[in-house]
Amino acid sequence: MSDTANVFSDAIVDHAVIREAGVALAAESRRFADRGWMPGTAGNLSVTLARDPLWLAVTASGLDKGELKPTDVVIVDEQGEWTPDAGLPFAQPSAEAGLHARIAAVTGAGAVIHVHALAAVRSGHHWPNGVVLHDLEMLKGIGHSAHDERVVIPVVKNHQDMVILGDAFERAYRPATEAIAEVPALIVADHGIYAWGRDLRQARWHLELTEALLQIVLATKV
Numbered sequence: 001m002s003d004t005a006n007v008f009s010d011a012i013v014d015h016a017v018i019r020e021a022g023v024a025l026a027a028e029s030r031r032f033a034d035r036g037w038m039p040g041t042a043g044n045l046s047v048t049l050a051r052d053p054l055w056l057a058v059t060a061s062g063l064d065k066g067e068l069k070p071t072d073v074v075i076v077d078e079q080g081e082w083t084p085d086a087g088l089p090f091a092q093p094s095a096e097a098g099l100h101a102r103i104a105a106v107t108g109a110g111a112v113i114h115v116h117a118l119a120a121v122r123s124g125h126h127w128p129n130g131v132v133l134h135d136l137e138m139l140k141g142i143g144h145s146a147h148d149e150r151v152v153i154p155v156v157k158n159h160q161d162m163v164i165l166g167d168a169f170e171r172a173y174r175p176a177t178e179a180i181a182e183v184p185a186l187i188v189a190d191h192g193i194y195a196w197g198r199d200l201r202q203a204r205w206h207l208e209l210t211e212a213l214l215q216i217v218l219a220t221k222v
């Protein structure tokens with residue numbers, strides 16, 4: 001993950017920053033709901049507000065993701081638990097906030113997006129040990145080569161315990177090396193996909209490109 005700061009991570013976390021994060025999360029969430037990737041209350045998003053200690057602004061749980069308000073945001077700690085230290089009254093964070101926090105901690109991501117997009121679910125079902133992609137132009141959009149590179153989108157089993165899911169993510173995750181970029185996405189089988197980036201916009205690009213790549217690999221499989 002690039003260490004380029006996202007728009008929030010260098011700021012002092014005050015009400016204005018939390019409001020700005022809430023506005024950005026609501027707008028981004030609406031985009032994916034409109035696309036059908038967040039049916040009903042499905043899906044969740046976060047941005048990293050601080051690194052030490054880790055604080056994330058994450059969408060509140062159980063709300064229609066096409067109708068979020070800027071105030072439908074919860075500040076969580078590295079466990080994905082609501083923290084009173086941010087000065088907001090208690091609100092229930094996303095049930096999956098713990099995995100957002102783990103991804104942000106491990107990868108350095110400034111934003112994480114989770115949706116229930118169809119190609120991700122279908123490909124995780126077909127290839128439960130990982131989805132292999134190669135020789136596709138759009139691989140360049142997720143930091144890889146359009147030719148002669150084997151890229152694996154990891155697939156982990158679904159679980160309702162975010163510690164177990166987080167551990168599975170860490171086992172599957174390959175940090176970037178000098179030669180090979182990370183893969184900024186994770187499929188949770190029979191559930192959905194997580195994608196991340198240095199900020200919400202890059203996380204969105206990674207998500208859209210990965211879903212498009214998965215659509216192609218499904219459409220062209222023999």
Ligand SMILES: CSC[C@@H](O)[C@@H](O)C(=O)COP(=O)(O)O
Nearest residue numbers: 041042043044061062063094095
């Ligand atoms: C509508 S079922 C989906 C949920 O169980 C979950 O997977 C999800 O994506 C949304 O959970 P949430 O707690 O609202 O962030």
Ligand SMILES: [Zn+2]
Nearest residue numbers: 042043114192
């Ligand atoms: Zn989900």
